[in-house]
Amino acid sequence: MTTKSSCADCAVRNRSLCGTLDDAELAQLNRIGHRQRIARGETIMWAGDEAAICGNVLSGALQLTASTDDGREQTVGTLYPADFLGRPYANEAPFTVKAIVDSEVCTFARRPFEQLLEEHVKLERQLLRHAFAALDDTRTQMLTLARRSASEKVAGFLLDMASREETMTSRATPGGPVTFDLPLNRGQIADLLGLTIETVSRQLTKLKLAGIVALPGVRTVTIRDEAALRSRAG
């Protein structure tokens, strides 16, 4: 399910790779790009398969997953709007990419995109910055996975999701209670944090009993005491 469309009205126009391109360059990119909808749960790239496409996330959220031979899984990265997806110059995709909510991605076939990269230095430079940023994020997450306790992980995760929510909706209520919906179910949170479903659930219950958060719905979270949550996140 792909549709042609113009870059002009792109929601992530000035945050993604394309931000620095002039109109002529953008037109070129537009020519090889397709806007593609990906349903929740759908996998658009399998680890080990040929890395045929790359692109920009327009809306929604996707996750990168690695797994051991015997099936233990770990989320090794999450892609949000304006993030870059795929792996130029690689023959096979290193990780599996799956939509965790309904999403839209602006995709390019890898070869033509690589071609464009080589012709447009600005595009390559932006990609380099994105790659470095992703590398820093990933390394920071390593510290969390290896050294933080379950309660630190869950507290940190909630703060992370809250701040993402706040920047999306640009709500200006610093310190006040924030309510938002989690795009992930318990299993997905567990995958992300290197925990089990049960541990995530117990940690959330603990935070609820301590009055730090409220859980009006199973996917809905209200942060009632951000300071306390922050101190638990360490």
Place this chain on the structure above:
Amino acid sequence: MTTKSSCADCAVRNRSLCGTLDDAELAQLNRIGHRQRIARGETIMWAGDEAAICGNVLSGALQLTASTDDGREQTVGTLYPADFLGRPYANEAPFTVKAIVDSEVCTFARRPFEQLLEEHVKLERQLLRHAFAALDDTRTQMLTLARRSASEKVAGFLLDMASREETMTSRATPGGPVTFDLPLNRGQIADLLGLTIETVSRQLTKLKLAGIVALPGVRTVTIRDEAALRSRAG
């Protein structure tokens, strides 16, 4: 302690960033580069400080470390010869960089290096490839940190070190016993794998008692049964 020197006799000439440059470009790079020795244990970059330099690792090994506010540490990356060090376009260094053995690095002041990057597309392209490779490595390591058991971690680590040793010395004894020295002490192995010193030590003892490895010296390892080690690594 820095010395000028020529790229012509550089040990990592054709594996590092510089591999694709022509003589004129190399001369330019040479003009702003310094060969710098770093003693074992010495820190050349502190997380949060200004990211003043970047460069290529020539020999030895360095580690990137992240730590929590209360002092728990995690190695989030290791740099070997030909790896790129530093963070162009960032104002502060994201992680602390320390030499784990006596090392040599070819360093550039960040600003002039960035300048050169902008002028030489090939350099930028190589850096992009390095960054992607580092990203894949880091994400793969996340799976290990979060989901593998202590014995899987240690077995995998030994195989990793052995293969690195083999490629360095290009020894051609596939399957046969391989002997090599670890550049890391037990504490550093623990940091790398997200374990404690005691657990690493116990796992090594277990492998020794099972006859899978021999430990002729405290830093020396002989792999006696690679297949068994590989099956423990999962």
Place this chain on the structure above:
DNA sequence: CGCCTCGTTGATCTCGATCAATGTGGGTGG
């Protein structure tokens, strides 16, 4: 209504951390 997925809660177990003591090898100074 019954089924199915997801989430919560309880009981128990296990791996690895922690605390503590002992061993070892290499370097230094008497």
Place this chain on the structure above:
DNA sequence: CCACCCACATTGATCGAGATCAACGAGGCG
């Protein structure tokens, strides 16, 4: 040359966080 030291490594005993196994609850949908 040897005795001592000190950092590093090993080994043992115990503890506890989180995994695992199991049962139950709550909403959504045919």
